Amino acid sequence: MIGLTAVIVTTAALEDGAAYAHMADSGWTYPPACCHGDQASGECQKIPSMTVTPRPDGYVVVLRPGDHRKVTHQNRYFVPYDVVIPSGDDNFHICLHPTEEHENCFFAPANAL
Template sequence: MAGLAGVIATAAALEDGSALAHSPQRSWTYPPACCHGDPVTGECGKIPSTTVTPRPDGYVIILKPGDHHRVTHQDRYFVPYDEVIPSGDENFHICLHPTEEDENCFFAPSEAM
């Protein structure tokens, strides 16, 4: 029974965005599988739209230091369209985990999908 209480408490906290995932804005949160911390120490963050280039098969993202709080050198990522998650605030976001070289989740605005 204690396990069920923990699951219920976790679900309630996720609903208001206060546990397991951090929030880019109050209106939505990154999924827990994508983000493992708060906006300063977490893997996820908003990125400039100028860093994202659509191609026929997906997005190419080139990030430099300053584009995302985890990036320390220029990195290139490719995300196929079928792996893109809709953004909750009409901006691009990326989650880098376990290192800055590894794209874990990528979010795109609805008009870009």
């Protein structure tokens, strides 16, 4: 019976940690399919709005070191409007996975959609 209790406690701790691992700094939760890791090492992070340029067919995002924790050199991403996810706050966010060259999820504030 002690083993079952340990499994339940461990599972609850993992579930709490997983929820925490996918939270933006402002407190809303990134979808688990977008963010792998935690707030220190995860792929999702708020990015400066000046790095995002709207075009007729989508957003162009240019990130440099310092704009996102995973970025080590300048990267350019194109995100069509039909794959943009509404942001949980008034900021742009991007998830880079499996490498910094790959945009996994992109979030835009409601007033920018």
